Amino acid sequence: MHKIPITPIMKPSEGSMGSTGTWRIVKPVVQHDKCTYCLQCWLHCPESAIVRVDEERKIIIDYNYCKGCGICSDVCPVKAIIMVEE
């Protein structure tokens, strides 16, 4: 048998630059009193860094992976996510 697989297969793991959360210069902060739990941010986040807690109708941002791109803040229809400097 050869040492490489017959077609490239990758396993998810932490990259050589560490978790992507360290790349952030601005940070999304959720104002839970405004949030209607419409999940637009959860759907749009390119890093899947937004976790849903259905029982509490609450979103949590996983800052280990959030890159701070601001898409969630941009798509939120009620402006419940503000971007603050790190």
Added chain:
Amino acid sequence: MSTIKILTGNYAVAWGVKLSRVKVIAAYPITPQTTIVEKIAEFVENGEMDAKYLMVESEHSAMAATIGASATGVRAFTATSSQGLLYMHEMVWWASAARLPIVMAVVMRALAPPWSIWNEHTDLMDQRDTGWLITLAENNQEVLDSIIMSYRISEHEDVLLPSIVGLDAFILSHTLEPVEIPGQDLIDEFLPPRPPKPFTLNPENPITHGGIVTPEYYMEFRYLIEKGMENARRLIVEVAKEYKNITGRWHGDLVDEYKCSDAKILIIVAGATAGTCKEAVDVLREKGFNVGVLRLRYIRPFPSSIVRERVSSVKSVVIIDRSYSFGGGGIIGADVASSIYGSNGGPLIHDYIAGLGGRDIGVREVERIVEETVRAMESGEKGIKTLWFDLKREVLE
């Protein structure tokens, strides 16, 4: 228990798919393929087939969905023709390099413009460099049997490459012929459930497949596809023999020969036209022409060594090519000519496969290539040879 039914080539495909217990079918209609996927839809709807049937918005999506299904480890199928196949082309390459053992039926039809729904082989020939095994059937019985055999060959761990079963538009696709349908128990034994290779997508154990590979290793993955093709030559022969043992039927392996042993003139042809050629051979033999037919059952892998052997024992060769490479020539003609190159002199040809995936070819590399070829020439090497240049043997062994 086997039964005999009167089937079109398209229905023979559908029966082959049903007997192979395919689990996912994704398809988009196109003439003259449509009745294949209509018949399969009927099987699924009636509960005669336990499968998921996906209606998609294009052939590109049909192959993408078939790839996705196959990547989860199930047996998957699609069918197309002509413009649809060309629209699918990007995904056709993906399927083979992902090493997914998909089987696809291609009802071979001319390309536009001018519009034509009739038969020729150009659409299929356009896939010949994609890394799929490509077989062409002569009759509807072979169509059914080839679908089943193709899954066996494609799923073998030494091959793991997808297969196309080509059938001629209308000549087979819409023509009724008696077809023996083998018993399901027989096929279940011949074709057990698919082994979980080369990988399976599973949310419990996530993987990414097909990500970027730098010039350092890209070429080795390409070489491994070629190795799968080489192994397929052996498997095609073995599987055809095994299929004969259980069904009694023999359509040939890489080739199918008709009255070749004493022939002085050889007709080389692929697909349903071979049946016509065999009839013509009988007529011509009565007129005193010593003719035989070498039908190429497979065009990928190309049966080069058999062609070389047969051609060397005749005085002239007739090739019937139902396709053309503009600015190049007849496609089967070119493959036959390269198979026999060197049997009557000519300079040594070394065909180097180099620089794939961005690997550098510098002046030093060209020097080495030339010096190596000169050494081979001086040691008396002849003919044509394909060499993969500077492969990283240490990761391939």
